[in-house]
Amino acid sequence: MSNCHTNTVETGSSVQTAETVQKLIICGPPNVGKSLIFNRLTGRHATVSNYPGTTVEISSGHSALLPGHVVSDTPGAYSLMPITDEERVSRDVLMESEDAVLLHVVDAKNLRRMLPMTIELLELGRRVVLVLNMMDEARQLQVQIDSTRLSELLGIPVIETVATSNEGITGLCHVIRDGIQRPNRLTVHYPRRIQRIMETESGSAPDTPMLPTRFLASPAAEKLTAEELGDFELTVRVARQEHGDQLLGQCAHFPPPSTGAISGLLNKLTMNFWTAIPLALAVLYFGVYEFVGGFGAGTLVDFLENSVYETYVTPFLTHWTEKIIPWVMIQDLIVHDYGVLTLGLRYAVALILPVVGTFFLLFSVLEDSGYLPRLALLLDRLFKKLGLNGRAVIPIVIGFGCGTMATVVTRILETKRERIIATLLLGFAIPCSAQLGVVLGMLAQRPAALVAWAGILASIFLVLGFITSKNMPGEAPAFYLEMPPLRMPRLGNVLTKTYSRMHWYFLEILPLFLAASVIIWLGNITGLFAVIIAGMAPLVKAMGLPVEASPALLFGFFRRDYGAAGLFDLQNHGQLDARQTFVAVLVISLFLPCIAQFMVMKKERGWRFALMSTAAILVTATGVGLGVNAILVKTGWM
Amino acid sequence: MEESQIGTGCTVDYTHNPSAVLSDLAKGETALIERFSDLAHVRKFLSLGILPGTSITVLKQSPAVVLRVGYSEFAFDRRLAGTVQVRRMPGK
Numbered sequence: 001m002s003n004c005h006t007n008t009v010e011t012g013s014s015v016q017t018a019e020t021v022q023k024l025i026i027c028g029p030p031n032v033g034k035s036l037i038f039n040r041l042t043g044r045h046a047t048v049s050n051y052p053g054t055t056v057e058i059s060s061g062h063s064a065l066l067p068g069h070v071v072s073d074t075p076g077a078y079s080l081m082p083i084t085d086e087e088r089v090s091r092d093v094l095m096e097s098e099d100a101v102l103l104h105v106v107d108a109k110n111l112r113r114m115l116p117m118t119i120e121l122l123e124l125g126r127r128v129v130l131v132l133n134m135m136d137e138a139r140q141l142q143v144q145i146d147s148t149r150l151s152e153l154l155g156i157p158v159i160e161t162v163a164t165s166n167e168g169i170t171g172l173c174h175v176i177r178d179g180i181q182r183p184n185r186l187t188v189h190y191p192r193r194i195q196r197i198m199e200t201e202s203g204s205a206p207d208t209p210m211l212p213t214r215f216l217a218s219p220a221a222e223k224l225t226a227e228e229l230g231d232f233e234l235t236v237r238v239a240r241q242e243h244g245d246q247l248l249g250q251c252a253h254f255p256p257p258s259t260g261a262i263s264g265l266l267n268k269l270t271m272n273f274w275t276a277i278p279l280a281l282a283v284l285y286f287g288v289y290e291f292v293g294g295f296g297a298g299t300l301v302d303f304l305e306n307s308v309y310e311t312y313v314t315p316f317l318t319h320w321t322e323k324i325i326p327w328v329m330i331q332d333l334i335v336h337d338y339g340v341l342t343l344g345l346r347y348a349v350a351l352i353l354p355v356v357g358t359f360f361l362l363f364s365v366l367e368d369s370g371y372l373p374r375l376a377l378l379l380d381r382l383f384k385k386l387g388l389n390g391r392a393v394i395p396i397v398i399g400f401g402c403g404t405m406a407t408v409v410t411r412i413l414e415t416k417r418e419r420i421i422a423t424l425l426l427g428f429a430i431p432c433s434a435q436l437g438v439v440l441g442m443l444a445q446r447p448a449a450l451v452a453w454a455g456i457l458a459s460i461f462l463v464l465g466f467i468t469s470k471n472m473p474g475e476a477p478a479f480y481l482e483m484p485p486l487r488m489p490r491l492g493n494v495l496t497k498t499y500s501r502m503h504w505y506f507l508e509i510l511p512l513f514l515a516a517s518v519i520i521w522l523g524n525i526t527g528l529f530a531v532i533i534a535g536m537a538p539l540v541k542a543m544g545l546p547v548e549a550s551p552a553l554l555f556g557f558f559r560r561d562y563g564a565a566g567l568f569d570l571q572n573h574g575q576l577d578a579r580q581t582f583v584a585v586l587v588i589s590l591f592l593p594c595i596a597q598f599m600v601m602k603k604e605r606g607w608r609f610a611l612m613s614t615a616a617i618l619v620t621a622t623g624v625g626l627g628v629n630a631i632l633v634k635t636g637w638m
Numbered sequence: 639m640e641e642s643q644i645g646t647g648c649t650v651d652y653t654h655n656p657s658a659v660l661s662d663l664a665k666g667e668t669a670l671i672e673r674f675s676d677l678a679h680v681r682k683f684l685s686l687g688i689l690p691g692t693s694i695t696v697l698k699q700s701p702a703v704v705l706r707v708g709y710s711e712f713a714f715d716r717r718l719a720g721t722v723q724v725r726r727m728p729g730k
Contacts, residue, residue, distance in 0.1 A: 029687065077685070078684070078685055078686065078687045079684070079685075081681065081684065081685075083681055083682065083685050087685075107710075109708070109709045110687075110708050110709060110710055112708060113687035113688075113707070113708055113710075114687060116687070137709075141709060226677070226678035227677040227678050228677075229677075229681070230674070230676075230677030230678055230679070230680035230681055231677045231680075233680065233681055233684055234674065234677070234680050234684060234689070234690075237684050237689055238689055238690060238691075241689050241691075254708075257695075257706060257708055257709050258706075271698060271704065273700065273701055373713070376713075377701060377702050377704070377713045378701060380701060380702050380713075380715055381701055381702075384715070389715070390702070390713075390715075476717075478679065478682060478715060478717065478718050479702060479713065479714065479715040479718070480682045480683070480685075480686065480712065480713065480714045480715070480718055481712065481713050482686060482710060482711070482712050482713075483704060483710075483711040483712060483713055485711075
């Protein structure tokens with residue numbers, strides 16, 4: 001049904017029926033402004049960052065500027081030859097949607113490196129618009145591109161844009177609205193060898209025209225060894241590059257890039273080992289400890305929890321609920337100790353949201369500044385010992401915000417082995433920001449305990465990574481990453497991203513918090529929890545904790561942070577002493593991933609993996625709790 | 639224009655200019671990529687748009703090799719950088 005409208009999109013035609021929805025797919029290399037163009041066209045907030053690999057899932061939306069069009073954004077790639085899962089996602093989407101108009105977005109100054117993919121898309125006979133984005137930077141470097149001539153040479157529209165300042169977006173919309181004709185199929189001349197390999201492997205008749213891209217996406221290509229595949233792709237890419245260079249020779253001029261050293265003091269400081277380590281520690285101290293821990297988990301939580309919620313909201317809700325609803329059992333569901341509104345909603349809004357919000361704000365600043373790839377560079381050697389490569393800092397750092405989101409982001413890692421190791425480490429030893437905020441709040445008064453807590457967690461992280469990487473077969477990880485320039489983060493963009501992440505988080509957690517409240521209420525009225533808690537009591541006591549900590553630990557099963565928040569509550573009411581606080585905090589930090597993270601683990605890695613790692617996590621957390629308590633009691637350190 | 643002569647990607651001319659691997663170059667040296675000796679890893683370079691004939695400048699060798707390619711910068715670990723054969727270009 002949808003392939004009949006290809007030629008019916010006419011100039012100036014304003015009649016669009018519901019059936020002729022035109023698909024627009026944004027594609028191109030990482031970090032060239034695809035998500036920003038997506039946002040401009042749809043008026044939505046896809047997350048835009050200054051590091052490769054933010055768009056893990058395909059996001060789509062109706063275009064606000066182009067009625068009757070649906071725009072999709074794809075993860076970045078330099079060609080349709082995928083390495084990582086996310087690149088495979090892009091390839092499949094681009095290969096499947098024959099009728100879509102492809103907006104191939106490139107960084108104008110790096111057009112030479114990026115044009116081969118435009119050529120690849122045109123070989124497939126797709127309708128393409130080449131978007132030369134970041135024209136401001138190209139102009140500054142005195143790069144000259146005659147886009148009219150390039151458009152004639154390629155037979156497709158070529159549009160210059162500066163997405164950050166909205167320049168050229170209207171022009172782009174005009175071109176799309178006028179309809180994109182299917183261009184003449186472009187032919188690249190490959191060495192004879194390439195044709196022969198394709199014929200041999202796919203068993204097709206000689207001289208059947210075949211495209212390398214289609215061949216590589218077919219099962220026939222799986223018969224090639226890694227070396228043969230590398231050789232094949234290299235030869236194909238070189239031929240496309242030659243084709244592109246020959247075109248650019250007629251319409252573009254690129255002044256030689258500077259051959260000087262690394263520019264900028266800050267850039268130097270972030271890339272030199274001896275200055276970068278103190279800088280990373282400073283970011284950790286001021287960003288995480290002072291800003292997220294002190295301001296988010298301290299000042300903001302105090303204000304929202306004590307000055308707003310407990311002073312006004314809870315008394316108000318309790319008063320009216322008790323007045324309107326006569327049944328105590330139903331009252332308990334809504335208010336009182338475990339009420340949906342006084343526990344679930346309060347935890348979500350007053351305890352967790354400020355912490356997660358401040359973390360995401362910090363993370364957005366770091367990612368927009370281009371600091372994360374530098375951190376990846378710095379930590380690559382350490383991560384190699386854990387069976388990961390430097391690129392894994394991105395999911396790991398996100399894990400300090402939200403383990404669920406981070407588990408999805410492990411898709412940017414190349415090998416299955418790395419994805420498994422990263423998922424495990426996220427589940428075991430990376431506390432999410434909600435836990436982190438609560439932990440920082442609970443241990444803030446005793447820096448020594450905080451250091452010990454961080455030390456134990458870091459040791460588990462390192463030991464677990466080291467053991468897994470030693471025992472798991474597979475290819476050694478490789479590190480290769482683009483280093484985007486350091487940029488001053490733009491306030492608008494930082495706020496937009498923080499907002500969209502908080503929005504995602506809130507939609508994700510609020511229902512779970514409320515559901516957990518209901519389950520706890522059910523567990524309480526049926527007496528089921530009393531039974532489980534009684535069963536847990538010996539273990540909890542063995543860890544030296546008061547029996548009151550059992551519910552918090554049990555509820556931690558529904559969400560780690562939920563349990564953490566419960567402990568925070570206990571401590572605030574003076575029910576935990578120093579040693580108990582420490583042990584409880586440690587156990588809850590190591591504890592089961594929340595339900596959401598468990599579900600994502602299952603989705604990405606399968607049931608077996610999710611269940612087995614969950615069991616291992618439970619055992620480790622309990623074991624560490626028992627051990628640490630025994631040591632503390634014996635030595636009397638706390 | 640970069641005066642890059644793009645070959646087939648697999649022929650090497652060892653007779654002229656001294657060849658080296660990427661991880662041997664000194665900081666600040668400029669070179670032309672000649673070939674990739676480990677074809678199993680070549681896709682990692684291709685995925686960043688780095689091909690034979692590309693001119694590169696080494697910005698750092700530690701903790702990983704950092705290159706300027708065109709107007710962008712890239713990092714590779716030393717093992718990967720060791721698979722790239724380059725021809726040194728006369729510096730300024």
